[in-house]
Amino acid sequence: MTDAKIGSKAAPVRFENVSKVFGKEVVAVDNINLHVEAGKLVTLLGPSGCGKTTTLRMIAGLEMASSGAILIGDRDVTKLPATDRDVSMVFQSYALFPHMSVLENVMYGLTFSGFGKDEARSRALDGLELVGLKGFDNRLPSELSGGQQQRVAVARALVLEPQVLLFDEPLSNLDAKLRRQVREDIRAIQQDLGLTVVYVTHDQEEALAVSDEIVVMRNAAIAQIGTPRQLYDAPNDRFVADFIGEANLLTCQIAELEGDTAIIEIEGYRHTLPSRGLPKGPATIAVRPSRLVIGSDQGIAATVAKATYVGVRMEYTLTGAFGQVFAVHDDVDSPLKPGAEVRMSFTDKGPVLLPK
């Protein structure tokens, strides 16, 4: 796979105060600033209608920005149509041309890029080999499986050696088992060739798995940008905390501040964690289900409301004066029974204060 005759002309992408308004009132993207470094895979993540696909289409040149500037490399492409941008895209529906063979599909872009017929053909064959579809050149797209079609779409975009490669929810039409493999393949190709990739998804696990950096979007704006670990361990607000992985949100009091650390208190239970610049007083913490400790001597009083055995672990719903939390526990051999009274505490790096 790595013996690539296909190179890369990876370039950075920069959004400067970009907005997109449909019609008169519908703001799809609201004043976004974004910098995608060359050779990095950046994911646009968010719920439906948050503007992530519109953002991607603006990079492709399929939508024109209403205001602001878009730069690819050093070049201002804000007003440039898709045809003239050095960008290629893998569509959610793959958009393979059904009346052309696999080879013709992959050659399609090359023939418009000034390559001779033979050169285009050999490059297309290289591309097919790269995605592991050697020998499929004369098939029609309708004769391929979903995963194979997907790879043809990737090959078709790759062979153009674009400055930026775009993926629009590439895995959404694949079944669950294939997804893991395809996303690993995409990541491998991206890293081997050093491509700049912008990738849209609404699946947080997929985003965590493939990305160098994740851009979480909400209501046409960017909620937070960071590496997968930053987003998971230190979300900026409730939205990000809840969207990236599951999170229990609890209200607490910041009892003491010492430099960068704070001591919080919930029903008499105290825990030390980074203060993230928050003042004393009421605040909100987010705790991942796996970072709740159940059954220690001290902690917050809670009752087991539900206990579910899911094979690798136990899942519990706990209720108490704080409300309700969801917790997981690795000990499946001696599970807690519903109705049991327990104490709940946090692991060392467990909870995180939410600035907003």
Next chain:
Amino acid sequence: MLFAAFVTEDGAYSIAVFFSKFFDDRLWGLGCFWGAKCGAAWNSLFLAILVSFITTGLGLSFALVVTRSGFRQKRALRALTVLPIITPPFVIGLALILLFGLSGSVTQFFAELFGTQPTRWLYGMPGVLIAQTLAFTPIAFLVLIGVVEGVSPSMEEAAQTLRASRWQTFKTVSLPLMRPGLANAFLLGFIESMADFGNPLVLGGNFDVLSTEIFFAIVGTQYDQGRAAVLAMVLLFFTLSAFYAQRAWLGKKSYTTVTGKGDAGVHPLMPTGLSIPVLAIALGWALFTIVVYAMIVYGSVVELWGVNNSLTFKHYVTAFSVRFEEEGIRWTGAAWDSFWTTITIAAIAAPLTAAVGLVTAYLLTRQSFAGKNAFEFGTMLSFAIPGTVIGVSYILAFNVPPIEITGTGVILVVSFIFRNMPVGVRAGIASMSQLDRSLDESSLTLGANSWQTFRRVILPLLRPAILAALVYSFVRAMTAISAVIFLVSAEYDMATSYIIGRVENNDYGLAIAYSTTLIFVMLSAVGLLQLLVGRVQIGRRTQHGTENSP
């Protein structure tokens, strides 16, 4: 049924007679290449090919204007699609005579302007060609609009991100993907032109085509049923060959988008080099159509076209006068008889057609049985067969015992049912295949039996299909001419054949007044049915996780 008609009839003749009729010079003569007349078969073929090329081209222009241009009045263009459904087939021919005939307004205008002698150029090939193009362009448009819209926008967007310019995208992606639609539009134009009876009769002059020849073979002085049968076979041969040619051209290639999920893009605009001529053609033609239709309405209130242009309601009075007397209303107008017959027969035929069509669709989609494919092909076949052929075969088949119904109203109803059923079947299949089988099954598991399931679940969801089938069969029954003309009798005269009779007597005023009335009656019928059947709201969840850019 069809073939039985030919077998019984041909059996009475020797093979030699059959061949002599078949290779008749009137049919296959190629005289037109050196100034004489061509045979009717060549005329028909040539005309049909020309008409289908032109209508497909015009239909494509309209479809492109509606979907791929910034043109504002798209709704008005879409209204065009209703026209062919509610227009009796020969009305266009009449309107053309009013415009370009010997005493037509345009002819007169130019005659005065240049002092030239008005000619009869309209009668013959050019007139029929213009009339059929006018009549069938909306049909091509109707077919193509679905296909042009159906080309997945992400295909075109993909081409653009692959560095193809708009023009290259259109040429290499959009156009090839429209091929099935183009082929369909072409085929429809071909069959409609072949089967068209009214326009050649009104405008044909010395230009013989198969459909009119068949008519004259049956009703004319010749009364030669064998010849009619032979001509009908030639006609049938042409249309079926076109059918197969279409299949062959489309070949095995796939034109459907492979995965149906998550297409959120927008169609790109046409390349500028294309949009200007296309827009010009479409607008020009739309204007012409409007003028022609305006002519129809205007013509119906003119005393005697070209001679005495004063306005009058005389024709309407002659046709539709009503007298109120002691014993009630007396329908004294000349047209009432045929008018009521038409309404009655259409009203009987429409629900029957819809019912037969939907039951057939139900059988085809929900049940499986031996010979299902053959059955499906059979139902579509009666669509591909020109009405003229059907008319002739019905006469031949039902003129003799055991079923002797020629000349009765029953034969009209029966012919309408079989002729219009395919639309019901198509509409039914289309909507039934969208209804998931699990709907039936959930109803069954909830304790309903098959019949209750059909009545309470399937039927309500099929309301749009039922509406389509009802409207279509009602309206077609009112405007049909090609099959009907053979089947009417003094007692059961249909509106269309009555009008043709008036035209043959040069009574254009009455004919046009009657046609105008029909157009309005059908418009209101369409509206009324729409109200009665109502609109179904089938709430569908938007697909999970896909966002749609507006």
